[in-house]
Amino acid sequence: MRSFKVLSVIGLLAQVICSLGFYNPVRKGAADPAMVWADGNYHLTYTSDTHIQITKSPTIGGLNKGETKTVWTDSDTTRNLHIWAPEMHRIKGIWIIFYSSRGAKDEEGFRTRFLRGCNGPNPSDCTYTFGGDLVAPEGQRGGPSKNNAHSIDGSYLKIPGKGEYHVLSMIDEKGLESIGIATLDTSKWKVGGWNVICRPDQPWEQFDGDGAGSKALRTGKGLVEGPYALYHGKDIWLSYSGSDCSAPQYALGLLHYNGGDPLKASSWDKTGPVLSSANGHYGTGHNSFFSSPDGTEIWNLFHATSNPKGHCGVNRYTMAQKVTFDAQNNPIFGEPLSNETEIPPPSGQGKKVDNSTELV
Numbered sequence: 001m002r003s004f005k006v007l008s009v010i011g012l013l014a015q016v017i018c019s020l021g022f023y024n025p026v027r028k029g030a031a032d033p034a035m036v037w038a039d040g041n042y043h044l045t046y047t048s049d050t051h052i053q054i055t056k057s058p059t060i061g062g063l064n065k066g067e068t069k070t071v072w073t074d075s076d077t078t079r080n081l082h083i084w085a086p087e088m089h090r091i092k093g094i095w096i097i098f099y100s101s102r103g104a105k106d107e108e109g110f111r112t113r114f115l116r117g118c119n120g121p122n123p124s125d126c127t128y129t130f131g132g133d134l135v136a137p138e139g140q141r142g143g144p145s146k147n148n149a150h151s152i153d154g155s156y157l158k159i160p161g162k163g164e165y166h167v168l169s170m171i172d173e174k175g176l177e178s179i180g181i182a183t184l185d186t187s188k189w190k191v192g193g194w195n196v197i198c199r200p201d202q203p204w205e206q207f208d209g210d211g212a213g214s215k216a217l218r219t220g221k222g223l224v225e226g227p228y229a230l231y232h233g234k235d236i237w238l239s240y241s242g243s244d245c246s247a248p249q250y251a252l253g254l255l256h257y258n259g260g261d262p263l264k265a266s267s268w269d270k271t272g273p274v275l276s277s278a279n280g281h282y283g284t285g286h287n288s289f290f291s292s293p294d295g296t297e298i299w300n301l302f303h304a305t306s307n308p309k310g311h312c313g314v315n316r317y318t319m320a321q322k323v324t325f326d327a328q329n330n331p332i333f334g335e336p337l338s339n340e341t342e343i344p345p346p347s348g349q350g351k352k353v354d355n356s357t358e359l360v
């Protein structure tokens with residue numbers, strides 16, 4: 001009788017420990033988030049504007065108070081303003097950080113850039129050096145003149161049998177912020193010409209924040225930005241954000257790769273929005289994906305604001321939710337869960353599993 005009681009207490013304890021969930025947001029003051037699991041910790045980076053920092057924690061619920069380290073500051077005034085949207089990718093064994101920034105002069109506008117880290121077990125302990133700008137050759141850029149070098153939100157895409165690509169936000173022929181793609185040679189770190197693969201042509205991509213809350217202005221001058229690769233089974237997508245980040249309608253869409261030339265818009269099928277405001281979270285966008293510690297699950301990481309009028313500043317917060325897939329392998333994002341929803345942690349958390357090699 002007594003041993004039965006002891007056993008059931010142990011059983012209950014084990015249940016409590018295994019079911020220890022977390023609550024969103026996982027980090028306050030963390031917009032444009034990107035995260036990897038490596039070396040027994042989650043490593044989360046986000047826009048800090050004046051520098052790049054990484055917060056680490058062995059549990060996702062611990063990120064709000066996680067140890068935080070500045071990994072990049074820059075004294076070069078041609079590129080040290082508005083350091084935005086850092087992302088960590090392990091490419092050919094080396095931790096690389098993609099980010100965007102600008103300088104003070106007009107001709108030093110936003111550019112996508114990269115930092116070279118190390119081949120160590122995690123991105124937090126690398127020393128980073130400036131890698132270079134990822135600007136297309138003259139005459140193969142954005143805008144009507146094909147010479148507009150404005151670019152933000154640079155990321156990395158790898159398509160088996162096709163190659164490696166730089167995906168980014170750039171300006172299309174009509175002057176609208178669009179999603180672009182270019183070949184990326186990661187031996188020489190050179191990009192090819194930019195090609196537009198997604199224009200802001202959907203009603204949900206037209207909202208601009210005007211402080212009018214849910215009636216935010218539709219300008220007819222929409223924008224799309226923030227591409228990030230999603231891989232599951234044989235399918236590849238790019239997620240992206242539509243509308244202005246200051247509008248509460250800022251939301252996520254998807255481009256599914258249909259197997260053609262990745263540089264052509266016709267190779268990408270658009271759907272969306274796939275995630276938008278709900279449960280007190282507005283402007284849910286600029287996402288990335290990370291794998292659970294055991295590599296069996298894919299999680300969506302995105303930012304939101306509690307301001308129903310929308311908000312674009314650095315005090316947006318980071319949310320994490322599991323992506324599921326239906327029988328046809330379509331990703332399901334669900335809706336942003338309330339702060340009070342306890343969420344089971346990513347699979348394998350708490351076990352020492354390092355599945356970070358060739359993380360993309």
Ligand SMILES: *[C@@H]1O[C@H](CO)[C@@H](O)[C@H](O)[C@H]1NC(C)=O
Nearest residue numbers: 024025028279280306317339
């Ligand atoms: C959710 O949590 C964030 C961060 O603490 C807070 O700013 C926001 O107001 C909360 N949302 C609701 C609906 O309580």
Ligand SMILES: *[C@@H]1O[C@H](CO)[C@@H](O)[C@H](O)[C@H]1NC(C)=O
Nearest residue numbers: 293294295296297353354355
């Ligand atoms: C790592 O992740 C991949 C892809 O999800 C999986 O196939 C593999 O079994 C994982 N490896 C380990 C050691 O967990």
